[in-house]
Amino acid sequence: MKISVVKNVLDSNNIVARKNREIFKEKGLIALNLISSPGSGKTTLLQKTIDRLNPAHKSAVIVGDLQTTRDAERLEPFAKEVIQINTGMSCHLYANQISESLGQITLKEIDFLFIENVGNMVCPGEFDLGENLKVVLLSLPEGDDKVAKYPTIFRAADIVLLTKIDLMGVLKFDLKRVMADLEKLNSSLKLIKISSESGEGMDEWLNWLKAQRKKSVGVQAKFIPE
Amino acid sequence: MHELSIAEALVEEALKAAEENGLFTVEEVEIEVGALKLIVPELIQDAFRQMVAGTIAEGAVLKINEIPGMGSCRNCKNDFELKINDYRCPICNQAEIKVTRGDAVYIKSVVGQKKDEEK
Ligand SMILES: Nc1nc2c(ncn2[C@@H]2O[C@H](COP(=O)(O)OP(=O)(O)O)[C@@H](O)[C@H]2O)c(=O)[nH]1
Ligand SMILES: [Mg+2]
Ligand SMILES: [Zn+2]
Numbered sequence: 001m002k003i004s005v006v007k008n009v010l011d012s013n014n015i016v017a018r019k020n021r022e023i024f025k026e027k028g029l030i031a032l033n034l035i036s037s038p039g040s041g042k043t044t045l046l047q048k049t050i051d052r053l054n055p056a057h058k059s060a061v062i063v064g065d066l067q068t069t070r071d072a073e074r075l076e077p078f079a080k081e082v083i084q085i086n087t088g089m090s091c092h093l094y095a096n097q098i099s100e101s102l103g104q105i106t107l108k109e110i111d112f113l114f115i116e117n118v119g120n121m122v123c124p125g126e127f128d129l130g131e132n133l134k135v136v137l138l139s140l141p142e143g144d145d146k147v148a149k150y151p152t153i154f155r156a157a158d159i160v161l162l163t164k165i166d167l168m169g170v171l172k173f174d175l176k177r178v179m180a181d182l183e184k185l186n187s188s189l190k191l192i193k194i195s196s197e198s199g200e201g202m203d204e205w206l207n208w209l210k211a212q213r214k215k216s217v218g219v220q221a222k223f224i225p226e
Numbered sequence: 227m228h229e230l231s232i233a234e235a236l237v238e239e240a241l242k243a244a245e246e247n248g249l250f251t252v253e254e255v256e257i258e259v260g261a262l263k264l265i266v267p268e269l270i271q272d273a274f275r276q277m278v279a280g281t282i283a284e285g286a287v288l289k290i291n292e293i294p295g296m297g298s299c300r301n302c303k304n305d306f307e308l309k310i311n312d313y314r315c316p317i318c319n320q321a322e323i324k325v326t327r328g329d330a331v332y333i334k335s336v337v338g339q340k341k342d343e344e345k
Contacts, residue, residue, distance in 0.1 A: 001340050003247045005333040009236040009257070092231065122228045151311050152264060184312040187321045 013127055016095035020102065020130025027107040030213045031115060033129050035153060036137035038119030041163040043071045044196040045137070046114055050078040052206055057213075058109055062101045063116040064093040071116065079114075081105045092123035095130055111213060121146070125153040132216045133158040140164045144174045147181035155185040159192065159208065166195040229265055232331055233273030240336050241281060249338035252283035256335045260328030262295035262308065282338075295328030 008014065024031045034042045043063070050059045060081040063071045072084035083101045085093065098115065105113075115131060117124040125134075136157035138146055141164060147154050154160065160182060162175075175193075182189055190208065194201030240255045255274075259265050267290050274288045295308040299315035300322040306315065308328070313321040 001249070002335050002337045003243060003249070004335050005239075005243045007239055007243070007333050009232060009239050009331045009333060011239065013235065090231075123231045126228055126231060148311055152262070155313065181311070183321065184314055185321055186313070 010126065010128075013095045016099055017128035017130040020095055020098050021132070023099075023102060023107070024113065024130065024132065027110070029107060029110045029113050030133070030216045031113040031129075031131045032133050032135050032209075033115045033117055033124070033131035034135045034137065035117050035121070035124045035157075036119065036139070036163075037121050037142055040119075040137045040139035040142060041196055042116050042119075042137060043074055045161070045163065045194070046075060046116060047078050048196045048199075048202065049206065049209070050075070050112075050114070052202065053112060053209070054078065057111040057210075059112040059114060060105050060107075060110045061114045061116060062093075062098060064097070064118045066091075066118065080110065087118055090118070091120045092118050092127050093129055094127055098129045112209065121150045121153050125156050133212060135159050135161060137161045137163050138178070140167045140171050140173045144177045147178055147185070151181075151185055154182060154189075157186075157189065159190045161201075161205065162191060162193045164195060164197070165193040165200055166198040229269040230273045232263070232265065233270055233277050236270075236331065236333065237274065237277040237281070237283065239333055241283060243333065243336050244282065244338055247336075248340050249336065250282060250341055252278075252281075252286045252336055252338040254287045254289060254335075254337040255283070255333065256289040256291070256337075258291045258293055258332045258334055260293055260295055260330050262310070262325065262329045263331055264310065265331070267292075291334070293328050296326045297323035298326050299323055 036042055053059055058080045061075050061079045062083045064085045064087050065071055066087055069084045072082045075082045083104055085097050115129055134157050136153055192201045192204050194205055244252050271288055278284050278286055297308045298305050299318055301318045304315055304317050313323050
């Protein structure tokens with residue numbers, strides 16, 4: 001016999017993701033999903049970012065890696081709470097891994113929840129975690145052809161961070177090409193050129209983060225000191 | 227590479243549907259694949275074959291129907307087919323669109339044998 005189903009194959013993940021999103025709203029925090037290739041500077045940027053958000057804004061990090069707790073150790077001195085998830089064979093995080101981790105975080109004390117996804121430009125884009133915003137990083141050493149090669153993740157991005165911009169003089173990187181490729185996917189996409197090394201772009205990024213938090217949390221916002 | 231992640235979710239949902247409907251074998255699963263998912267049919271076939279091994283769907287046929295990616299322009303409401311690398315509206319020349327179709331993988335049907343059913 002033939003059974004009609006008509007079901008998105010990612011339904012079970014998406015249902016949990018929606019629940020996560022409701023929790024974030026209820027607790028008055030903003031959740032950001034950081035997606036990029038391995039080594040494009042996610043952990044380093046989070047260290048610098050959280051350091052600068054402190055002490056006015058409290059941050060928690062959930063970090064996914066196939067193996068080791070190294071990133072969690074790097075982030076622990078900065079974030080209020082850090083949870084490392086080892087995904088083993090899986091190249092991305094699932095919504096239920098986030099929901100399980102949320103139980104271990106005192107959410108009402110947190111303003112920003114950063115989720116550092118497993119380094120991979122493809123699969124993390126498929127699996128909604130319930131985040132409010134997707135932050136996609138592209139580092140200069142990866143090359144200026146990556147937007148065209150991985151369009152799916154770039155069109156899903158709420159913001160693109162062009163990281164390691166301090167290497168601009170060292171590498172052959174055609175910024176115009178990247179901008180033109182992004183323009184074709186999302187004409188109003190926000191792009192910040194940033195370096196954890198030189199600090200370029202950090203103010204713009206922090207201002208954007210704070211503005212997004214106010215926007216997304218809306219009327220339920222806790223008092224946000226500047 | 228993401229075919230593996232998608233096949234895993236697909237097989238899970240197909241087996242769930244089979245169980246809910248009292249099937250004890252699955253012979254065919256039909257899916258609709260949106261072009262924007264950038265799925266390579268041979269890769270998802272391979273991944274599917276691996277994932278169903280050892281389940282009631284072992285050896286099942288995966289039937290794939292591809293549909294184009296469609297978008298609606300937020301400026302002029304024009305509906306048009308999206309190119310993989312270029313979402314610009316042919317009228318406004320701006321990529322300010324809402325994807326309306328072709329951005330997901332859906333299971334359409336599952337074929338198998340039900341208990342007490344003659345083949
Ligand atoms: N030149 C330069 N190197 C950086 C920058 N940010 C990170 N790195 C280096 O890039 C490497 C990978 O960084 P990491 O934060 O671990 O990347 P992740 O894998 O995305 O978390 C490390 O050696 C960092 O020191 C930057 O802004 N400029
Ligand atoms: Mg890292
Ligand atoms: Zn238009």
